[in-house]
Amino acid sequence: MRSHLLNGLTAEHYRRSVTEGVERVAAKLATTDRPFTGVAVDALLPAVDAIDLDRPLGDTTAALDELEDVYLRDAVYFHHPRYLAHLNCPVVIPAVLAEAVLSAVNSSLDTWDQSAGGTLIERKLIDWTAARIGLGPAADGVFTSGGTQSNLQALLLAREEAKSDSLAKLRIFASEAGHFSVRKSAKLLGLGPEAVVAVPVDHDQRMQTVALARELERCARDGLVPMAVVATAGTTDFGSIDPLPEIAGLCAQYGVWMHVDAAYGCGLLASLKYRHRIDGIERADSVTVDYHKSFFQPVSSSAVLVRDAATLRHATYHAEYLNPRRMVQERIPNQVDKSLQTTRRFDALKLWLTLRTMGADGIGQLFDEVCDLAREGWELLAADPRYDVVVEPSLSTLVFRYIPAAVTDPAETDRANLYARKALFASGDAVVAGTKVAGRHYLKFTLLNPETKADDIAAVLDLIAGHAEQYLGESLDRAS
Numbered sequence: 001m002r003s004h005l006l007n008g009l010t011a012e013h014y015r016r017s018v019t020e021g022v023e024r025v026a027a028k029l030a031t032t033d034r035p036f037t038g039v040a041v042d043a044l045l046p047a048v049d050a051i052d053l054d055r056p057l058g059d060t061t062a063a064l065d066e067l068e069d070v071y072l073r074d075a076v077y078f079h080h081p082r083y084l085a086h087l088n089c090p091v092v093i094p095a096v097l098a099e100a101v102l103s104a105v106n107s108s109l110d111t112w113d114q115s116a117g118g119t120l121i122e123r124k125l126i127d128w129t130a131a132r133i134g135l136g137p138a139a140d141g142v143f144t145s146g147g148t149q150s151n152l153q154a155l156l157l158a159r160e161e162a163k164s165d166s167l168a169k170l171r172i173f174a175s176e177a178g179h180f181s182v183r184k185s186a187k188l189l190g191l192g193p194e195a196v197v198a199v200p201v202d203h204d205q206r207m208q209t210v211a212l213a214r215e216l217e218r219c220a221r222d223g224l225v226p227m228a229v230v231a232t233a234g235t236t237d238f239g240s241i242d243p244l245p246e247i248a249g250l251c252a253q254y255g256v257w258m259h260v261d262a263a264y265g266c267g268l269l270a271s272l273k274y275r276h277r278i279d280g281i282e283r284a285d286s287v288t289v290d291y292h293k294s295f296f297q298p299v300s301s302s303a304v305l306v307r308d309a310a311t312l313r314h315a316t317y318h319a320e321y322l323n324p325r326r327m328v329q330e331r332i333p334n335q336v337d338k339s340l341q342t343t344r345r346f347d348a349l350k351l352w353l354t355l356r357t358m359g360a361d362g363i364g365q366l367f368d369e370v371c372d373l374a375r376e377g378w379e380l381l382a383a384d385p386r387y388d389v390v391v392e393p394s395l396s397t398l399v400f401r402y403i404p405a406a407v408t409d410p411a412e413t414d415r416a417n418l419y420a421r422k423a424l425f426a427s428g429d430a431v432v433a434g435t436k437v438a439g440r441h442y443l444k445f446t447l448l449n450p451e452t453k454a455d456d457i458a459a460v461l462d463l464i465a466g467h468a469e470q471y472l473g474e475s476l477d478r479a480s
């Protein structure tokens with residue numbers, strides 16, 4: 001069994017095993033002709049069920065053969081140009097290489113004595129990101145597991161900074177199109193069910209600042225305490241960007257913590273063409289960035305940034321075994337004082353090798369390409385009488401719905417769109433997402449693959465129309 005432990009004696013085993021795994025994935029990349037096989041849960045479940053975890057195979061090749069059947073063959077492949085569904089990106093090779101390095105060395109980024117240079121690398125990337133945002137000289141932050149955790153931590157800091165004698169009085173303002181992790185965070189932070197005020201959005205799915213001003217006014221009038229405004233720079237459903245400068249103005253006026261959820265829009269920090277779309281982000285008190293969404297990084301790679309490093313103290317707790325107070329005097333850096341986690345992956349290494357290999361411009365160029373593609377897709381949709389498209393893209397998302405010519409009942413149109421999405425998934429030819437707009441079912445493309453071309457979009461629109469028409473045809477048959 002010791003031959004499975006990674007150490008100086010097993011370096012050759014390590015090299016062979018990892019190479020074997022890499023070969024399998026490389027072969028998959030070269031041969032997948034669809035993003036998905038269309039496998040159904042019922043078809044896959046018996047194979048997983050049948051595996052007896054108490055009877056190991058003992059050998060890498062056999063375990064990988066088995067993995068082929070229960071995972072690799074039927075996985076959803078984000079690198080395929082017709083995967084157009086969620087906020088998942090294809091990944092860049094330097095980051096994948098870093099993933100292999102960081103898990104083998106297995107540094108933990110809580111303390112210096114578990115990471116050494118890793119701590120410095122993470123700090124430098126935090127400084128780099130904060131500088132790109134423009135947060136100023138006192139900024140700091142930490143890598144997190146994702147946007148959900150970043151939002152939670154930012155709101156924790158905001159809660160601690162808010163002046164209130166009761167949690168029940170605290171209010172958070174986020175747009176209707178904000179991420180659900182804001183509401184989840186409010187619950188985890190002990191706030192009441194009324195704590196998150198949903199501010200209406202305009203036609204472009206951007207927070208209405210007039211409505212925000214009204215809500216802030218109402219909050220003051222009711223004797224409540226505004227804890228934070230969450231501005232979304234890239235909503236999950238539309239990629240819409242709230243008007244950051246106006247929101248910053250209101251936050252300054254009412255003395256409220258401004259959090260910018262740029263989980264998606266952070267890609268613009270590297271953009272060569274569209275950086276101005278997030279102007280105003282530099283006025284935030286805290287910012288969420290998900291490198292695993294728009295920096296082409298593998299999951300997980302994310303961070304929370306703050307304007308004032310001192311606010312991170314609200315997450316600081318000391319343990320004699322780990323980060324005793326005397327370490328501060330000895331000037332030994334640690335990251336656990338800033339994090340909600342303790343043992344923590346060296347995810348920063350992925351961004352590091354990416355920047356050191358391709359540079360930020362390389363990432364920005366890829367993100368610009370998907371933004372340009374979204375613009376092309378919007379033009380295709382706008383010119384196509386079969387489709388209704390909502391919201392001109394600010395980033396790389398398109399929300400649209402198939403409108404059958406002969407159908408007047410919107411519920412039937414809903415069903416046709418829902419059916420088309422499911423049928424497309426079952427075919428594996430493409431994967432698209434869905435959402436609701438004003439109570440109606442829409443379809444969604446989240447374009448994060450620079451290999452996707454306008455032709456792919458056109459082809460997938462034809463596939464969707466085909467499935468929707470088939471549904472409507474069968475629906476007519478059922479009725480007659």
Ligand SMILES: *Cc1c(COP(=O)(O)O)cnc(C)c1O
Pocket residue numbers: 087145146147148149151178179181232234235236261262263264290302
């Ligand atoms: C994806 C997303 C989140 C959550 O991020 P995770 O990394 O999935 O935890 C938060 N906010 C927005 C706007 C997002 O798009």
